[in-house]
Amino acid sequence: MRPVRLSVRTSGFQPEKRGSIPLRDAIVFFHTTGDANAIRLGNHQSCGIVPKNVATVAKIQDEIPMKKNDIIQQLVASANAPLPRATSAHPLLYRDAEIAQLEHERIWTQDWLCVGLAAELKETGDYITFSVGNEPIFTVRDADQVIRSFSNICRHRMMILLEGSGNTNRVVCPYHAWTYALDGQLIGAGHMERTEGFDKSDICLPEVRTEVWNGWIYVTLNQDAPTVRDCLSDLNPIVAAYKLDEYVPVLKEDHIWDTNWKLLAENFMESYHLPTAHKATLGGWLPLDKSGFPDVVNGAFTYQTFEKTDDATYGVAHADNTHLHGVWRKTSVMPTVFPSHMYVLAPDHCWYLSLRPNGTGQVHVRFGVAIAPEVDAALTGLERHKWMSELTHFFDHVNKEDRFVVEGIFAGSGASLAAPGQLSWLEREIHDFQKYLAAKLR
Numbered sequence: 001m002r003p004v005r006l007s008v009r010t011s012g013f014q015p016e017k018r019g020s021i022p023l024r025d026a027i028v029f030f031h032t033t034g035d036a037n038a039i040r041l042g043n044h045q046s047c048g049i050v051p052k053n054v055a056t057v058a059k060i061q062d063e064i065p066m067k068k069n070d071i072i073q074q075l076v077a078s079a080n081a082p083l084p085r086a087t088s089a090h091p092l093l094y095r096d097a098e099i100a101q102l103e104h105e106r107i108w109t110q111d112w113l114c115v116g117l118a119a120e121l122k123e124t125g126d127y128i129t130f131s132v133g134n135e136p137i138f139t140v141r142d143a144d145q146v147i148r149s150f151s152n153i154c155r156h157r158m159m160i161l162l163e164g165s166g167n168t169n170r171v172v173c174p175y176h177a178w179t180y181a182l183d184g185q186l187i188g189a190g191h192m193e194r195t196e197g198f199d200k201s202d203i204c205l206p207e208v209r210t211e212v213w214n215g216w217i218y219v220t221l222n223q224d225a226p227t228v229r230d231c232l233s234d235l236n237p238i239v240a241a242y243k244l245d246e247y248v249p250v251l252k253e254d255h256i257w258d259t260n261w262k263l264l265a266e267n268f269m270e271s272y273h274l275p276t277a278h279k280a281t282l283g284g285w286l287p288l289d290k291s292g293f294p295d296v297v298n299g300a301f302t303y304q305t306f307e308k309t310d311d312a313t314y315g316v317a318h319a320d321n322t323h324l325h326g327v328w329r330k331t332s333v334m335p336t337v338f339p340s341h342m343y344v345l346a347p348d349h350c351w352y353l354s355l356r357p358n359g360t361g362q363v364h365v366r367f368g369v370a371i372a373p374e375v376d377a378a379l380t381g382l383e384r385h386k387w388m389s390e391l392t393h394f395f396d397h398v399n400k401e402d403r404f405v406v407e408g409i410f411a412g413s414g415a416s417l418a419a420p421g422q423l424s425w426l427e428r429e430i431h432d433f434q435k436y437l438a439a440k441l442r
């Protein structure tokens with residue numbers, strides 16, 4: 001093929017500018033470098049520095065910002081390529097405000113999101129707050145022991161009703177004390193007797209679709225979304241075998257990390273970083289050649305399995321566990337339910353993440369840990385206290401290791417010389433995630 005002469009007008013370029021040039025069937029990315037005499041040009045697989053003095057003018061008009069569609073096109077190209085030819089996404093997929101808006105419209109207001117474990121709402125009136133596509137909600141166990149979710153906005157003058165988590169037998173607005181029952185019905189509103197047409201029985205907090213599946217609570221704003229049960233039917237036999245719905249919650253925390261939500265999701269999905277980033281904690285227990293992946297790519301979830309070494313501190317079945325057999329007694333399954341619910345389900349414990357974006361550069365992280373009932377039953381007194389404190393310390397350490405890398409990648413993605421690189425076979429789930437994202441954003 002005859003080489004294409006790529007023409008770029010160099011005058012007027014500012015430092016640290018990016019853009020793209022549609023060229024035949026490809027998208028060529030460019031950005032200026034710190035070197036006033038060079039421009040970096042490339043596609044998603046290769047790049048090079050081009051001296052400015054060999055570049056001439058073409059269609060680029062001074063500075064063309066990288067377009068949302070170009071970023072998505074690169075994502076689609078990688079998603080459609082076989083894994084051996086796939087690459088990481090363009091850096092701007094993690095930083096572009098228009099992409100974030102598209103995700104809001106097509107992902108966060110459409111898909112099922114995980115609030116946490118149903119066992120975290122054990123008693124009548126136990127509640128926890130969350131948000132779905134910027135919509136504050138609370139999820140509560142009602143008087144009939146049904147887990148339901150409601151808008152967390154008062155129907156009087158829009159005050160946020162509940163914060164954090166706790167237990168209550170009614171929801172009282174902190175502004176003027178309008179009071180709602182656990183089914184969302186307004187049952188108290190003082191000094192409204194002179195207001196025409198006011199009738200408490202007409203007023204109820206809007207309910208948000210909620211479904212409990214294998215012990216997880218999922219919510220969605222999408223009235224037409226297929227049920228969780230249908231979306232995850234192929235995952236059910238694997239998760240159900242662990243009897244997760246009997247696990248006992250022991251830890252739940254909310255954090256904000258300085259990274260894009262997709263970078264944290266992708267970090268969870270690949271084991272490639274374990275021996276390096278987690279060498280001080282769990283890196284040595286998970287031989288990478290024991291990683292397993294599903295045969296079929298599913299649009300709603302992905303997972304991998306890990307067989308632990310026999311000396312693993314956590315992750316093997318307790319002697320009183322009678323429902324897991326053979327290699328499954330030391331195997332963990334790590335599902336990601338798209339877009340943002342990820343967990344490690346081990347024979348003795350489960351830890352999970354549920355993510356929500358806070359703009360492009362921050363992510364809300366809900367982190368929780370639960371332990372198998374036989375592990376819970378065996379722990380008493382001082383031993384329990386010691387075990388719990390070691391477990392908490394261990395996961396703090398693991399989370400710090402992950403936070404270091406995912407905040408580092410986000411910082412790296414803002415550099416003018418950042419560019420996509422090729423993926424390893426161990427990053428198979430990232431490729432699955434790209435397929436999900438491409439289907440949503442294209």
Ligand code: FES
Nearest residue numbers: 154156157173176
């Ligand atoms: S805003 Fe809630 S009672 Fe007024």
Ligand SMILES: [Fe+2]
Nearest residue numbers: 267273278402
């Ligand atoms: Fe990690």
